Amino acid sequence: MSESTGTTSPVNDARTTPWPEGVVARYLTVAGATVDIVDKGIDERWRYDTACTGCPHKDMSVVEEYARRDAQRHASVCRALPRPAVTA
Numbered sequence: 001m002s003e004s005t006g007t008t009s010p011v012n013d014a015r016t017t018p019w020p021e022g023v024v025a026r027y028l029t030v031a032g033a034t035v036d037i038v039d040k041g042i043d044e045r046w047r048y049d050t051a052c053t054g055c056p057h058k059d060m061s062v063v064e065e066y067a068r069r070d071a072q073r074h075a076s077v078c079r080a081l082p083r084p085a086v087t088a
């Protein structure tokens with residue numbers, strides 16, 4: 001039996017792709033991009049960086065709860081498509 005499909009869904013990619021190092025939370029946007037929260041550690045002035053993979057949206061907070069709130073808010077409204085995967 002052959003199970004070959006020629007299509008992949010960006011939503012599935014976002015859910016199955018391993019998270020980049022330092023990412024502590026990831027929110028899926030309505031368009032299939034993600035808003036990632038990166039713990040910058042105690043050495044950084046800002047502890048949590050929020051970054052959307054579909055658009056230039058970025059934010060930062062010293063409080064994880066605020067970072068999560070921003071990520072949730074942005075993920076619920078952002079309609080920018082995720083950038084295609086880049087091979088380094």
Ligand SMILES: [Zn+2]
Nearest residue numbers: 052055057078
């Ligand atoms: Zn965005």
